[in-house]
Every structure is written in C-alpha cells, then in structure tokens.
Amino acid sequence: MVDSLKSKRLSGVGEYYFSKKLKQIEELNKAGHQVLNLGIGSPDLKPPQSVQDALIAGLEESNANQYQSYKGIPELREAFASWYQTYFDLSLNPDQEVLPLIGSKEGIMHISMSLLNERDKVLVPNPGYPTYGAASKIAGAEVIHYTLNENNNYLPDFDELELLENVKLMWVNYPHMPTGTDGSEELFQRLVNFSRKKGIIIVNDNPYGFILTNEQNSLLKHRHESDLVLELNSLSKSHNMAGWRVGLISGNPDLIQTILTFKSNMDSGQFKPIMRAAIAALNEPKSWYDQINSEYRKRREKVLEIVDLIDCKITNKQVGMFVWTKISTKHQQAELFADHLLEEYKIFVPPGSVFGSEGGQYIRFSLCSDMPVWNEVINRIKEKK
Known part of the structure; x- marks a missing residue:
C-alpha cells in the first residue's frame, strides 16, 4: 500500500547505504558484539574552543531565536569571503557570490532542484559521492557516469567527455572522495575551459581541502564572473562541525540567485548562534589546521599498518580524511571482503562499490576514530592470524 503512494521521483533512489549499515551495526552491538566503525566520515575531534564560546555568546543576543x-547574516557571508581570500587566494563578492547553507549536502539537492529539468543530462563521477546521482535522479535528470580510475590517477578523461553532447551539469569533487586524489590549478583551469567550450555548469564539491593537503585549490580561482561554475564547501571536516550543518555555495551570481529562489522555499534561515560560531571557526589561524592534521597523520599511519595486515595496498598518493585501499587479487569482491571484515573482526569498512562500479576492488577507511580504536583493530586482526 505504502509503495503505491511513493512519489515517482524516488524511483531508482534507495535508502542511503550508510543509513542501512548503521542499523545492522546497531543490531550486532545489541547482540553483544563491539563493532568498530571505521567507515563514516564524521569527525570525532572537537571544534575550536572559539566556536563553542561564540555559540554560547550568541544565545544571549536579543534576536537569537528569531x-x-x-x-x-552579512557577517557570515563576509567571513566566508575572507576565508576564501586568505586560503584560496580568490576574491568573492559576499552579497552576490556567497550563499550559506544548512550543510553542503543540502546544497547538492538545492543545485539539482534549482537547475535541472526532467531528462537533463548530468555527469556524475564513478566512483564518487552517491548523493550526486541520487539528487540528480530526484530532480528527474538522466545520470551519466564518467569513469575515474587509478590508471588516470582518478582524473576526468577529457577526450571521452568531449564526445558527449547536451550535458547540462557536471559534478566534480576535488580533493576527491573516496580516492583521495587532490585537485590542482591545472585541473581546475581545464574544467573551467571545458565549461566554457561546452556550456556546461560545473560544480566542485570541496569539503576536504584542508585535510592532509599541501595547499588549497578551488575551481573558482581562475573563473570569470559569467562562467557557469559553482563550488560547495563546508565546515564539517575542516573544523570538526559535521553536526552543526554549516556550508556554502559560491560562484556564478546568477546561478546563486536561482538557487536562493529554491532555498527560500525550503527553509526559514539558520539559527543565528550557529552562524556566530561559524564566523569564529572561519577566523581560526592556520595553526588550527596544522593541529588537526597532526592527529590525522598519526591515524593514517595506523591505517597503513592495518592495510598491510589484511593483505591490501594503497595505489595512489592520497589526501583527505579517507584511505582508499585496493583489495588483493586473492580476495573476493569489495562487498564480500567488507562482510568478511565485519564477521571475522567485527570492524566495519565500506566496500568501494558503494561509490560506484569502479570501486568493486576497493574498500575505504575513514580517519575519524581515535588512536585506541586503531590499536584495538590491529590487535583483533593479529589475534586471528
């Protein structure tokens, strides 16, 4: 009965993989197993103290609850623009080219619903974040996956893309999740040129640009105001604020205005104290990023030890908060190997196939667990060997 009431726009869109897997993990824990979750990119570290202080102070403002x-608020847009100027070396108009969001995942849906019509063609990376395809399908668009593989260092094959016609929008994500491939000025300039040549809207999703990277790069660096390019960013990973839901869209002002039209019909603004906290986060010095990256480096070393213990390997230079790991040829496909790790060691690592068919021989570790967890994982594996 309920299925017959479901909207057609949800056809072909299933429950998010991690939502389903967390239910299974919960059942295992209820049965007395202590499952160690190494799969979710939800930072366990705290935000800066200045963020917590600004939140509390913001509660005392006279219109905080309105x-x-x-x-x-204008101060938040200005803080985002200043942040981009400081770290990405580019200038944004805070009134026309910056739109704060209640998390950048919201922005993926807003972009899709604002700019796509039924049967519009959308390029989605394979492997890539599943929400790009899901949001495009919900908007009624036709999803065309473009292949990213280790032979090309997980970069787009522009020779293949040149052959495509009538594509309206292309999702890119550098630094790339799940493979950890970094962005570069050369890549982003090529994408901007591709947008100009083909008349395609290109959106870069850029939440991992501060995690274990040597420099910050942006699709917007060399664009003109009229170029059909947008960039999503977020404080979830860079400032350990995943649950605070703070992000932004920046770029082409006309596209921003179109997205605002949709957004204004979806929410009633963000809680002001959270915006005050976001401003404090954006004003943190470079030492903040150095501090969290120091911790992530230690964790990454533990993951590399685990990768060796389970007879897997790392095939490319990686940045970001995940470790993309290739399964040995003597092992099964990704789903079966991930199930084996859950059954044998009670550790959860998602199979790469969650992110697309090109991930069928990979698993992905998240660095969002503290050192005792990694040590326990290593002990469990060694005890079984």
Missing part, C-alpha cells in the same frame, strides 16, 4: 535571512 527567523534569520535566507542568505545568512
């Missing part, structure tokens, strides 16, 4: 602007 509706706020759909565009966020």
